[in-house]
Each structure stands twice: as structure tokens, then as C-alpha cells.
Amino acid sequence: MKLKDNSKSDQRDQLRAGLILRMPTLFDETRKNIDQIYALINTYITRKDYQVVKNGLNALCFITFKYIDVRNGTFFPSSLIQDYDFSGDSFLNDVFEKLAALHRIASRDKDLELSKEIIECFAKIAVKCTSITYRAAGGLSEYTHCMLAVAYMEKSIEDSLTADLLDIGIHGTQNLQKIGLVLIARNRQLQWLYHIHCTCSRHPSPCEAALL
DSSP: OHHHHHHHHHHHHHHHHHHHHHOTTTTHHHHHHHHHHHHHHHHHHHTTOHHHHHHHHHHHHHHHHHHHHHHTTOBOOOOSSGGGOOOOOHHHHHHHHHHHHHHHHHHHTTOHHHHHHHHHHHHHHHHHHTTOOBSSGGGOOOOHHHHHHHHHHHHHHHHHHHTTOTHHHHHHHHHHHHHHHHHHHHHHHHHHHHHHHHHHHHSOOHHHHHHO
16 A cells, blocks of 8 residues: 555656646745745845844745745756756745845845844755655655755855854854754665665565565
């Protein structure tokens, strides 16, 4: 039964992935919500109201998390062959660009508090992206979108250091370390699952043998 359930789940994910590729406007309303939150954050940055800014960033993270949950199983990993690379995700790219734009304001104004909050937001999304299940052989993930979030985060940390916000170097390093530890744990889990899969393939149970 488990093999059949996995097959049905994979078929559902394949249908969902095809639907999302054919309907680029599917998440337009969600994008509008992100745009509204971004505008709100921009407004309250000028007022130095960090509580509202923090709430706005938390809302942005929450919506992004829900988007990843809905899309999970339909993401594609990056490919060396450009014509077959479907890893690009305009929704996540837009979120990362908006966070990067907010961080440029923090660097320009030498705003340590704002810079910390944005780095935290990048880190949370990067960790969430480690949970993405890609449409790849064996269900293995190369963490395409996590690495993209980390790249944006690293650039923001570099901008902070250029602006003499030296505390962000320490803060950013701590967050990068957390992401690294999550990736190590995920890789160990995947290796264990892969080992179990190979063992079961070589020595199927009587029930599995009946299904094969």
C-alpha cells in the first residue's frame, strides 16, 4: 500500500507542477499581499517604528512559508542544461529582491536594528527552503532555493560591513552557521532514507514483493 500511495502522491505533484507552469498568474493575489506588506514596511522604516517593521517582516515570512508549503513537491532543482532548467521561481525571487531593497535602505542609513531584522528574515526563509521536496529522481534535493536565499543574505551582510555595521558580520555569521547545521542534519536524514530505500529494494518484505 505504501508504494501505491507514494505513486499516487507523485502523480498528484506532477499534475500540480504542470498546472502551475501553465498558470503563471495563479499566485497574483498573494503577490499583491506581499506588495502591500512591502509598502507598509517602507512607510514605517522612515518612522523608525521597528515593532511595525518587525511585524511586517514576520508577515512576509509567514506568507512565503505558506507559499512553499503549497508549492512543495512541484519545485524543480536547477539543471546544467539551460533549456531544461525550470528551477526559476518568480515569487521567491520577488521576495528576495524586496528584502534586498529594504536592506539597502538599512545599509544606506546605517540602521543596525533594521539590518538585523532583514538578515533574520533571509535566514528563516533559507531554513524553510531546506524542507522543499524537488521533482528529481529519488526525491533528493540540491537545495536550489535555499542557496539562492543564502546568496542574497551574504550580499546583504557584505553591504552591511561596507557600511561599517560590523555587528552584522557576527550576527550574519551566526545565522549562516544555523543554516549550515540544518543542511547537515537534512543531508544525514536523506542519506539514512536512501540507505533504507536501497536495503528495501534489495530485500523487499513479503507485502512489498507482492506489490512489485
